[in-house]
Amino acid sequence: MKITSLRTYLVAPRWCFLRIDTDEGITGWGEPVVEGRAHTVAAAVDELSDHLTGQDPMRTEDHWQVLTKGGFYRGGPVLSSAVAGIDQALWDIKGKALGVPVWQLLGGNVRDRVRVYSWIGGDRPEDVVEQALARRSEGFTAIKMNASPQLEFIDTPAAARGIAERVASVREAVGDSFDIAVDFHGRLTVPMARRVLPLLEPYLPFFVEEPVVPEMSDHIGEIARSTSIPVATGERLYSRWDFKKVLGQGIAVAQPDLSHAGGISETRRIAAVAEAYDVSLAPHCPLGPLALASCLQVGFATPNLLIQEQSLGIHYNTGSDLLDYLVDPSVFRYEDGHVALLAAPGLGIEVDAKAVERAAETGHRWRNPVWRHKDGSFAEW
Template sequence: MKITSLRTYLVAPRWCFLKIETDEGITGWGEPVVEGRAHTVAAAVEELSDHLVGQDPLRIEDHWQVLTKGGFYRGGPVLSSAVAGIDQALWDIKGKSLGVPVWQLLGGNVRDRARVYSWIGGDRPEDVIEQALARKAEGFTAIKMNASPQMEFIDTPSAVRGIVDRVAGIREAVGDDFDIAVDFHGRLTIPMARRVLPLLEPYLPFFVEEPLVPELSDHIGEIVRSTTIPIATGERLYSRWDFKKVLGSGIAVAQPDLSHAGGISEVRRIAAMAEAYDVSLAPHCPLGPIALASCLQVGFAAPNLLIQEQSLGIHYNTGSDLLDYLTDRSVFRYEDGHVALPTEPGLGIQVDEKAVERAAEKGHRWRNPIWRRADGSFAEW
């Protein structure tokens, strides 16, 4: 079998899909994207195709090594995300060629269903309690929320109490048999993290995500030691070498993104590394159906999976949603806050190619907001 072509599709709301075709008619799908830089990643995929066309798609590890290291300059979100989508598609081809799900090729399933959580708002919240109750009524057992709007380097008591009051209100509404993850998106400085997190402890968050920007990863241990709340990070780390810097710091949850951190091949290695540090796995995935399918293939084979993020109904998905590009939507049917083991070959999904092609005719140019503080200076979004 030989690879004959790679084609990318920019589809709403902010995704990039990749189709790899072979001379035996087996097609693999991947999702190589950096949100807000989709065109750039698509260009990187096109450049990497020079190595792949004419090659055996089943030599996944050799391709991964060449694509990540063969260009001399390495790493970073664009290259790692391009490789991630290619890697997903190659695993999809391999599973389909052998007639088995990818999790079977990773050693088999270690669980029969995987827990998932749902997103609610939180940046500038008016109705987060109602959203949390709605998700609970839908059967979810956990939600994640953004904790705050933009923050000052050292913000006011009012801003701090606003964060605490939102979490406290949700906890009171949903009760103790329900988990609340709190995402700071790197908006806290080190002193603000030390101030805010201990005040959240009475409400027992599931975990606090990315309290610091990844550039401050060498300080994450200070934050871990300042609170009893489990700390999660990793959506902006792109390899096992990036995770090597934080796994020994005492974090509780590693959050590699299957569309950013080198795909299935690399995230399964990150998961194994994390297990050695007693760190659980919760793959980052506010993306499309191919990324989620890839996450689940790893998650069902990873002993240390904690929970899986998924984007159905997330605030980014205006106009298009997770299921719009699938012919069989039942693969992502959630029951009691869990998703069942996928059983179809490859990534376990059937992409609606006509829907993808129609969406790609319009494309997108999604960009994240630019936030500023009260004095006009740049603030983390």
């Protein structure tokens, strides 16, 4: 079997899909994207296709090694995201060729279902109590929320207490049998993290995510030691070498993104290294169905999986949503806050290729917002 072509599709709301075709009629799909840089990643895929066209798609590991290390300049989100989508598609082809789901190729399932959580509140969290109760009524057992809008380097006591009050209101509404993860999106500085996180401890968050930007990863241990709350990070770390810098510092949850961190192959390795540090895996995935299917395939076969993010109804999904490009959306049916084992070969989903082609005719140019402080200076989004 040989690869005959690679084609990318930019589709709403902010995704990039990749289709890899073979001379035996087996097609693999992946999701290579950096949100806000989708065109750039698509161009990287096109450049990498020079190596892949005419090659055997079954050699997933060799292709991963060549694509990530064959160029003199390595690493970074664009290259690793391009490789991630290619890697997903190659595993999809391999599973389909062998007639088994990818989790079977990763050693078999260690669980029969994967717990998932849902987003509430948006970038500037509003109506979080009402939305949390709605998610609970839909059967979810966990949510994630942003804790605040932009924050100053050292913000006021009112801003710090406002974060705590917001989390407290959700905890009071949903009770103690429901998990609340709090995402800071890197909006805290190290001093603000030391101020804010102890205020959240009485409400027992599931974890606090990315309290500081990845450039401050050398301080993540200081933050972890300052609080009893489990600290999660990793959506902007792109390899096991990036994670090596944080795993020994006391984080509790590693969050590689399967569309950024080298795909199924590299995330599987990150999970194994994390397990050696007693760190659980909760893959970052505010993206589309191919990214989620890839995450689930890893999750079914990974002993230290904690929970899986999914994007149905997330505030970014305007104009299109998670299930719109699937022939059978029921594969992602959520029951009691879980997704059942995906049984179909490959990634376990069937892409509606015609719907993808129609959406790609319009495409998108999604960009994340640029926030500013009251004095006009740049603020972390």
